[in-house]
Amino acid sequence: MRANVWHSVFAAGALAVLLISPQRATPAELANAVVIKNFDFSPMSLTVKPGATVTWKNLDGEPHTITSADGLFRSGALDTNETYSFKFDRRGIYKYVCSIHPRMMAAIIVK
Amino acid sequence: MSGLSRRDSLKCMAFGGAGTLFALSGGVFTPIDLAFAADNQAAAARLGTPLFVQISDTHIGFNKEANPDVKGTLAKSIDLINAIPHQPEFIIHTGDITHLSRPAEFDTAQQLLAGLKASELHTVPGEHDVADAAQSEYFRRFGQASNNRGYYSFDHRGVHMIALVNVMSFRPGGLGILGDDQMKWLAADLAARASSTPIVVFAHMPLWSIYDPWGWGTGDAEQAMALLRRFGSVTVLNGHIHQIVQKVEGNITFHTARATAYPQPAPGVGPGPGPLTVPADQLASMLGITSVSIRRDQPAALLTDASLS
Numbered sequence A: 001m002r003a004n005v006w007h008s009v010f011a012a013g014a015l016a017v018l019l020i021s022p023q024r025a026t027p028a029e030l031a032n033a034v035v036i037k038n039f040d041f042s043p044m045s046l047t048v049k050p051g052a053t054v055t056w057k058n059l060d061g062e063p064h065t066i067t068s069a070d071g072l073f074r075s076g077a078l079d080t081n082e083t084y085s086f087k088f089d090r091r092g093i094y095k096y097v098c099s100i101h102p103r104m105m106a107a108i109i110v111k
Numbered sequence B: 001m002s003g004l005s006r007r008d009s010l011k012c013m014a015f016g017g018a019g020t021l022f023a024l025s026g027g028v029f030t031p032i033d034l035a036f037a038a039d040n041q042a043a044a045a046r047l048g049t050p051l052f053v054q055i056s057d058t059h060i061g062f063n064k065e066a067n068p069d070v071k072g073t074l075a076k077s078i079d080l081i082n083a084i085p086h087q088p089e090f091i092i093h094t095g096d097i098t099h100l101s102r103p104a105e106f107d108t109a110q111q112l113l114a115g116l117k118a119s120e121l122h123t124v125p126g127e128h129d130v131a132d133a134a135q136s137e138y139f140r141r142f143g144q145a146s147n148n149r150g151y152y153s154f155d156h157r158g159v160h161m162i163a164l165v166n167v168m169s170f171r172p173g174g175l176g177i178l179g180d181d182q183m184k185w186l187a188a189d190l191a192a193r194a195s196s197t198p199i200v201v202f203a204h205m206p207l208w209s210i211y212d213p214w215g216w217g218t219g220d221a222e223q224a225m226a227l228l229r230r231f232g233s234v235t236v237l238n239g240h241i242h243q244i245v246q247k248v249e250g251n252i253t254f255h256t257a258r259a260t261a262y263p264q265p266a267p268g269v270g271p272g273p274g275p276l277t278v279p280a281d282q283l284a285s286m287l288g289i290t291s292v293s294i295r296r297d298q299p300a301a302l303l304t305d306a307s308l309s
Helices: A002-031 B006-014 B041-045 B070-082 B103-113 B137-146 B180-191 B221-228 B280-286
Strands: A033-037 A040-042 A045-048 A052-058 A083-088 A092-097 A105-110 B020-025 B028-033 B049-055 B090-093 B120-123 B152-156 B159-163 B199-202 B234-238 B245-249 B252-256 B288-295 B300-307
Touching (some): A045 A052, B049 B070, B070 B103, B070 B280, B070 B288, B103 B137, B120 B137, B120 B159, B180 B221, B199 B221, B234 B288, B280 B300
Parallel strands (some): A033 A052, B049 B090, B090 B120, B159 B199, B199 B234
Antiparallel strands (some): A052 A083, A092 A105, B020 B028, B049 B288, B245 B252, B288 B300
């Protein structure tokens, strides 16, 4: 019986975490955000956990792209205030540039 | 001044802007002040038979303050070209046809460009034309001329025209490049040609360093120039920087055209490249096209910058 009780408590706890998760998603997403401003990615280096989704937002008047060095992800042109998201499943260092302005370089570190 | 070559003095004149005409005579481009020609049919007739006109940086889809009506200014540019008494035999577009590589933007651009009296249109992509994730929209529409490579060449009235692409490959942190495959193709394309053949090279980004921190150059352009240097007359036509800048180096004349969409700041002036908003009554004077012609009475090409004002 005691074991069963613990089981129920554990299950309830897990359920609580699941219920809380959606509410915690917003700040988590903000934490995994990169903004593009004045021809720079900010932050230039962002560290996230495996499975995280990173969202980029272009705040410049000029269009920019998020184009990975190895071809894994390509956003296409983002106009002002447009966003692009990509989910990083595996650990690694993912370098990317703006293909319109290749002097703009940054990286996502997944670990 | 005696130490100054004719080319150097021409270079100074070329920065004058509004109306400069370059006559290719004996394989050498020489400019003649042509400001009077735009509205003067008799003067325009003296230009002879146009070979081609360069349009650049139409940026269809752009809708911000620097020019809320890029369709209108492209239409005006087309009207200006269609008014040339002796019609050019073809048109080149040196890229940034669209602003965001979107299908609807290409549709609009192609509909407008179809209004050109000249039936041939030769294009190269700008970085704004290959900014879609799949980099397919430009090639779906304009890829046929080059087997989807983007670069190609053709001959017209004894002039060898070479279209190059410097917006598809780049050195991260650096400039756009032509790349090894294209360089090999260029070497092969030029190998059998006589050095007396007039060469016109066109590509979107300048094939010379205008201002590298803003990406106004091509990382491996010097390799291409090494292949071109033996020719007696080489004209390199680019866009990208939305203003006229010219340089003459040996037999090679480098020239960037105005945009039809919006001006950009002078190299290095201000925080960065991008649309420059000017008073509305000044905009037309900062937009325009470049015309290159061949005279019938002598083997001469003529290059004219004309603004929309």
